[in-house]
Amino acid sequence: MADITKQKVVEQLKGAGVSPSEQRIAVFSFLHQNHIHPTADTIYQRLSPDYPTLSKTTVYNTLKLLVAKCLIQVVAIEDGELRFDVNTDFHAHFKCRECLEIIDLFDIPELQCPMETQLIAESTQLNFYGICDQCKGKQEEQS
Amino acid sequence: MADITKQKVVEQLKGAGVSPSEQRIAVFSFLHQNHIHPTADTIYQRLSPDYPTLSKTTVYNTLKLLVAKCLIQVVAIEDGELRFDVNTDFHAHFKCRECLEIIDLFDIPELQCPMETQLIAESTQLNFYGICDQCKGKQEEQS
DNA sequence: TTAAAGATTTGTTATCATTACAATTTTCGG
DNA sequence: CCGAAAATTGTAATGATAACAAATCTTTAA
Incomplete structure (x- = not known):
């Protein structure tokens, strides 16, 4: 499942001008390792056990930041919830x-x-x- | 702007098994005459002056019904709001x-x-x- | 090293589209 | 004309997301 090292994730964040906080690494790594087009809430639920202090607001902020830096893509396939995809190539x-x-x-x-x-x-x-x-x-x- | 008669609208509704109430005629006609991919709220705002008793719930109900009967199409182009289109052909x-x-x-x-x-x-x-x-x-x- | 400035995170509250629901009104067959 | 079924309405609930301000962490400059 771990198809990318933490090293690589940190490098990608830095390369895009995003300081690699633990929370951002966690969210970005999750997307790298789980190609399930998760919603913000799903990401929050799945990370919570390992990051008990994580806030849902941080998940939303991080996702918005990663989208702005073109590190991830929004998938608006259904109304009422956004999904996220590390693969930014067209598909x-x-x-x-x-x-x-x-x-x-x-x-x-x-x-x-x-x-x-x-x-x-x-x-x-x-x-x-x-x-x-x-x-x-x-x-x-x-x- | 009136590119379709009320007669035709009523016929289309009946043809799909939808009884043509005033409200349904109003919503469906609005979509026929305004190809602006409106949201439910826009439809409600624009019809309100002419139909003072119109309820937003009725607009939502009607849109859902028209979609179910394939008389209109949902356009999920942006998260957080659905838009509607009388043109049900692929485009x-x-x-x-x-x-x-x-x-x-x-x-x-x-x-x-x-x-x-x-x-x-x-x-x-x-x-x-x-x-x-x-x-x-x-x-x-x-x- | 240390303290202030800046960045990040957090929890709560607000917003907004949509739905649920129950009550009221309208329509229609008998 | 009456009563059942359908349609409409207003209010309240839901659920995703954003706004906001306080708290915490990080960095920089003295």
């Missing part, structure tokens, strides 16, 4: 309406606005909604 | 970070999940974020 997401999990889809070429519009996209979100294979299988069993 | 959206307006982009072919994933998208959202031509022009003037 699409598929959200299953049953298990609510989000699946990364990488083999999609980066999209641009139609040329005649002259619009330049600074970022792009491509979201698919449906039912994943596992959940589809379960439903077919029952019928 | 992309561009949100300007300055004026916050949403521009429709039609000349984009409908996207599918990569074949090898076996995933089938029931709906798709393609959102671009950047700065529109007007706002870009204003910024260049000042510098």
Whole structure:
């Protein structure tokens, strides 16, 4: 699971001009090690046991800072909650309406606005909604 | 601005099995006549003068119903507020970070999940974020 | 080393979109 | 015209996020 060392995380933070506090290291490491597109609350819940003094406000502040420094990406796939992704390269997401999990889809070429519009996209979100294979299988069993 | 008659709106509602109350006609007509991807609150604010007894809950209920009946589409382009669109055909959206307006982009072919994933998208959202031509022009003037 | 300045974290409170809910009003079949 | 079902309404609840000020930690300069 630990696909990145604490060293590397600290280096990335410093490289972006973010002083590497324990809390920031914890949040950023969590995202590096858990590619589950978590919400701020999920991050808070999962880190709390190991960082008992951690505040939810700090999680929100840290996430906002990491987004501003382009170290992570916001995934606005569902209203009412933001999700976060360490992978800042363009890729699409598929959200299953049953298990609510989000699946990364990488083999999609980066999209641009139609040329005649002259619009330049600074970022792009491509979201698919449906039912994943596992959940589809379960439903077919029952019928 | 009135690009559709009340008659047509009523027909569409009935056709989808929605009884055409005054409030539902008002909300659906507003969306037909104002392609501004409004939020529930905007719809409520704009209709209130003409429908003084209208309740915001009714606006939310109606929007949810129209979405369920596939008469309108949800545009989840920004967290914290849902927007609504009478155009249920696939098209992309561009949100300007300055004026916050949403521009429709039609000349984009409908996207599918990569074949090898076996995933089938029931709906798709393609959102671009950047700065529109007007706002870009204003910024260049000042510098 | 030390003290002030600055940065960071924290807990509480506020905000805002949306939903839940129960009461009231409207609609419609008999 | 009456009563059941549907629709609407207002209020209260929820839940994610932001604002804010106090507390703590870190850094810098004397």
